Amino acid sequence: MLITNQLGQVLVQHVDYRDTCLLPGGAADKGESPAHSAGRELREELGVTVPLDRCLAVDWVSPDSVSVPAATRFPGEILHVFDGGTWDDARISDIRLPRSEITAIDFAEPAQLPDLLSPPDARRALSALRARLNSAGTVVLENGCPLAPGVLDRIGVLQTDRPSYRYPWHPGPAPHDRTVTQVWGWLFAPDGRVMVLLEPDTAVDILPGGTPEEQDQGDPVATLRRETAEEAAARFTNPLLLGHVTDPASRRGYLRYAAALTEVGPAQPDPATGHTYTRILATPEQAAELFDWGPATAHQLSAVHQARRQLGLPRAARLPVTELTDPITC
Structure with missing residues (x-):
């Protein structure tokens, strides 16, 4: 799920089993729909329930694009990125982390995502964020890159820190x-x-x-x-x-x-x-x-x-x- 705060920063999770951060979510159980899986993972990881009625991106991940042993690679994994919405301070305060797996959360500027996530995860997150901003429906990705990039993708919007003028x-x-x-x-x-x-x-x-x-x-x-x-x-x-x-x-x-x-x-x-x-x-x-x-x-x-x-x-x-x-x- 792609979740932002009211400043447009993206929620990322620190986990105890890898060096890079992740967006909230996880693997679907047998027979479970992507949307149901995303909602379940959100409850398990953050203790929060939100409606998931919009899919921002569907990404095909090639087996050779992930740095895991060949025996554990999926033969063309499909990842869905759902819009988890914009959370206000009250909803953020409702977050309850589990005893293991999720060690902390942060809200990161979009331009910081490549430094926090793995390269394919960062590409996927930024593509989904641009799709949300662009209101162009669900985008189809291959290894995190849009098959039909729009102007925001082509120019690379949000890859550089946004101009910050938090003035009255x-x-x-x-x-x-x-x-x-x-x-x-x-x-x-x-x-x-x-x-x-x-x-x-x-x-x-x-x-x-x-x-x-x-x-x-x-x-x-x-x-x-x-x-x-x-x-x-x-x-x-x-x-x-x-x-x-x-x-x-x-x-x-x-x-x-x-x-x-x-x-x-x-x-x-x-x-x-x-x-x-x-x-x-x-x-x-x-x-x-x-x-x-x-x-x-x-x-x-x-x-x-x-x-x-x-x-x-x-x-x-x-x-x-x-x-x-x-x-x-x-």
């Missing part, structure tokens, strides 16, 4: 005693999804926007327009100020705006970095899962949807993430 959320402009160092935009397509940019080398996710420069003359909207044109070759309507987050240590402010996209041109290198970003469309909730913004995320999403309604745009259904490759006019 405040509606309205930043106070005069705060230096605005970043201006970012929630830029909506007509279907209610927003644009997210993926860096080419690390697959780190960012919203369009960036750092104010002298040419912007202190106007944050000018910063957002310039940075969006440079990074994403995109233009948008007059934006609405959502609010800001603040770094308590440095007293820096990071502004957030919302606007409707009007035009997206051909992808081009950002003149500041030389990077050509991959541009994707995702629901605001999917976009938020790509970041590590902490408990204030819910308040920011509330402001995003309020602005979406003001812009007269629909609430997007949770669709598979799509890549923006061709120029469009909205």
Whole structure:
């Protein structure tokens, strides 16, 4: 089972019979269905019962891909990864470990999974996590790799630490005693999804926007327009100020705006970095899962949807993430 906490970190188990960690789960008994087996293992290992009604991935594991004696290898093992959901603090506090086998649990950042799990287990876990985020149904894997990789798999989303800004959320402009160092935009397509940019080398996710420069003359909207044109070759309507987050240590402010996209041109290198970003469309909730913004995320999403309604745009259904490759006019 793939289980996350409210920060998007993945539950892993330390066990007493191997050096690497595991996701919760285990082998099916004779005649037992995969879903029933997963639920039973969860009760035995963590003492928790949750409904399992979604399979994220089915993985065929070749006999020669596992480092065990040939006599004990399965002739093409089939592994199912079920969605165990997002657990709040109350459910996590209900965990009761058995007297043996499971020695501890941790919640790990997705990018840490290759360091904690065996290589095939890490590939499988990340593929399942991307499938959950992508809302594309059950993915079919071979040795942990999707047969039909989507853009999140191809780019390697979540293989690098997510940008972490666990700062308080405040509606309205930043106070005069705060230096605005970043201006970012929630830029909506007509279907209610927003644009997210993926860096080419690390697959780190960012919203369009960036750092104010002298040419912007202190106007944050000018910063957002310039940075969006440079990074994403995109233009948008007059934006609405959502609010800001603040770094308590440095007293820096990071502004957030919302606007409707009007035009997206051909992808081009950002003149500041030389990077050509991959541009994707995702629901605001999917976009938020790509970041590590902490408990204030819910308040920011509330402001995003309020602005979406003001812009007269629909609430997007949770669709598979799509890549923006061709120029469009909205």
